Amino acid sequence: MKPFQRYLKTIWQIVRKDIRVEWRGRQGIPVMLVFSLLIVFLFNFALQLSPELQAGLTAGLLWVSLAFASTLGLNRSINLERETGALDGLLLAPVDRSAVFFGKSLSNFLFTTLVALVLLPIFGLFYQQNLFHPALILALLLGVGAYTSLGTLLAALSIQARTRDVLLPVLLFPLALPVLIAAVEASRGVISGQSMGELQSWFLLLLACDILFNAAGLMFFETILEE
Amino acid sequence: MQPAGIEVRGVTKRFHHQPVLDNLSLSIGDGDICVLVGANGAGKTTLLRIIASLTRSDSGEVIFGGTNTPMDARRAIGYVAHQPMFYLDLSAAENLRHYARLYQIPDENEAVNLGIQTAGLENTWDKPVRAFSRGMQQRLSIARALLHDPTILLLDEPYTGLDQDAAHFLDEKLHSLRQPGRAILLAAHRPQRLLTIASHIAWLKDGKIIQHLPVERLSESPELVNYLQEVA
Numbered sequence: 029m030k031p032f033q034r035y036l037k038t039i040w041q042i043v044r045k046d047i048r049v050e051w052r053g054r055q056g057i058p059v060m061l062v063f064s065l066l067i068v069f070l071f072n073f074a075l076q077l078s079p080e081l082q083a084g085l086t087a088g089l090l091w092v093s094l095a096f097a098s099t100l101g102l103n104r105s106i107n108l109e110r111e112t113g114a115l116d117g118l119l120l121a122p123v124d125r126s127a128v129f130f131g132k133s134l135s136n137f138l139f140t141t142l143v144a145l146v147l148l149p150i151f152g153l154f155y156q157q158n159l160f161h162p163a164l165i166l167a168l169l170l171g172v173g174a175y176t177s178l179g180t181l182l183a184a185l186s187i188q189a190r191t192r193d194v195l196l197p198v199l200l201f202p203l204a205l206p207v208l209i210a211a212v213e214a215s216r217g218v219i220s221g222q223s224m225g226e227l228q229s230w231f232l233l234l235l236a237c238d239i240l241f242n243a244a245g246l247m248f249f250e251t252i253l254e255e
Numbered sequence: 256m257q258p259a260g261i262e263v264r265g266v267t268k269r270f271h272h273q274p275v276l277d278n279l280s281l282s283i284g285d286g287d288i289c290v291l292v293g294a295n296g297a298g299k300t301t302l303l304r305i306i307a308s309l310t311r312s313d314s315g316e317v318i319f320g321g322t323n324t325p326m327d328a329r330r331a332i333g334y335v336a337h338q339p340m341f342y343l344d345l346s347a348a349e350n351l352r353h354y355a356r357l358y359q360i361p362d363e364n365e366a367v368n369l370g371i372q373t374a375g376l377e378n379t380w381d382k383p384v385r386a387f388s389r390g391m392q393q394r395l396s397i398a399r400a401l402l403h404d405p406t407i408l409l410l411d412e413p414y415t416g417l418d419q420d421a422a423h424f425l426d427e428k429l430h431s432l433r434q435p436g437r438a439i440l441l442a443a444h445r446p447q448r449l450l451t452i453a454s455h456i457a458w459l460k461d462g463k464i465i466q467h468l469p470v471e472r473l474s475e476s477p478e479l480v481n482y483l484q485e486v487a
């Protein structure tokens with residue numbers, strides 16, 4: 029088998045394992061989903077906004093719920109590897125350790141995207157908008173991709189800390205600010221009917237964040253995990 | 256086939272500026288079982304983790320059967336640590352299959368079946384590991400470490416928490432594993448049980464190996480004999 033095929037197979041094996049563990053335990057996605065729905069309900073009933081104001085806030089609320097839910101998922105994902113030393117098992121294997129990063133990052137991306145796809149129709153129902161727009165889906169994929177790759181890297185960084193559950197959001201939220209701003213602006217623009225040309229800069233910023241955070245994972249994941 | 260063996264050369268490791276291992280050197284030959292003794296906190300686990308390439312040393316190197324490339328080293332090593340390294344919601348067979356795939360074992364079904372037999376878990380192979388006792392988890396952990404037929408086997412306090420049956424299982428396993436083409440390093444705080452199995456004993460104290468000799472020459476080191484009596 030060629031080295032690159034082996035690399036992809038390792039990534040797929042980690043994703044497959046994470047999906048299987050999630051299917052058996054059902055402790056990640058359901059919690060993320062319930063948490064994000066609670067945020068939607070709380071904002072909806074607490075703010076009692078007029079339809080005009082709601083339209084402007086939909087994108088922001090969507091990304092706030094996704095960011096919080098994704099952070100829960102990232103914590104769960106890294107704790108899963110830590111609780112019985114399974115991360116050591118991954119690091120002992122004769123595989124490129126950056127493939128472990130991409131495997132974990134891809135699992136987190138898939139789980140958060142799944143939550144986002146469930147959230148979209150619920151948001152649409154509450155805020156009377158059709159959110160299944162191809163450009164919005166693209167913004168979601170790029171934004172979630174950048175957020176989860178940065179989150180996976182920071183979760184690995186915080187794994188040795190005693191305060192890891194608190195440390196992850198403390199590190200992640202400020203560093204993910206460019207991603208969240210670009211994702212909210214791109215989504216708001218799509219919802220309000222702006223063209224892709226007008227929103228190009230936000231999409232490019234999201235793409236740049238995706239490339240930057242994945243490159244950082246490729247370069248630093250092994251160093252971060254070695255004691 | 257290259258001879259198995261571990262050579263640790265001048266390894267130093269500090270945590271928070273405190274030296275845990277201080278220019279430590281140790282050589283374990285092909286076919287040897289070396290038991291590493293030392294007080295709690297002496298650095299036994301740190302040394303094993305450095306050999307397993309899980310912890311980076313500040314200086315020095317570890318050479319395996321003539322090579323020190325990380326990927327070859329990891330392919331050669333089987334490691335039984337304090338923690339079992341399993342996903343608790345997956346079954347024994349699913350956990351072994353996961354590792355078989357990571358190690359790119361050509362016939363993963365055969366390797367998994369052999370692993371289940373090695374661990375004596377034929378009746379519980381499909382049960383989640385969460386439901387296993389400490390002894391069952393440790394047996395599965397040993398099967399996991401042997402899955403890719405490693406030439407270097409590292410075991411960290413392997414008898415901790417084992418009942419009599421599981422400890423007896425481990426005795427038999429270690430006897431069967433002592434053969435040319437494999438080198439075994441076991442860390443133990445109370446090593447009496449291992450002295451009947453081991454070929455060599457190494458005493459780690461103050462970050463250095465202060466004694467390293469064949470077990471049959473143990474009587475030549477009264478200090479080590481005294482230490483072993485103290486911790487018995």
